[in-house]
Amino acid sequence: MRLNPLGDFIDDDTFALLQQHRLFDAKSVRDFQIRKTYREMRKKMTASDALDKLQELHPYLQYDTIRKIVYMSKAS
Template sequence: MENPICQIISDELYQKLDQFNLLNHKVIRDFSIKRKYQDYRTDGLRSAEAIEAVLEEYPYLQFDTVRKIIYSVKLPEEGA
């Protein structure tokens, strides 16, 4: 399994935590969605276009669900 939070923990630690079922995969998914949304916005996409791009990767989610995720999940400050 790929480590979607490699900015925070090492791949080895991620695998170990996953092995012992110590990860909240929904929170990790939401964190990844927020990060992807920000990347799309940085690339110049409008907000709605960025959400649509995220929905292509998570087709089981609704537009409003993604919108709630991107506006509620706090990302750590860069360099913190």
């Protein structure tokens, strides 16, 4: 697994510094990763199959929680 899940946006040193000082929300990073993985999965499988696979990858989350993360509006 990649240590810097935001590597497309910030370099590893910056990520480590932010993480060290607890300057970002880990839940938001997790949700970002879930949405990114879902988009990649949708290129190869149905929405339902992608959601099922995400639940296998994140068994601590309810199916509906994953669905809300994936489909939540970006404008809040």
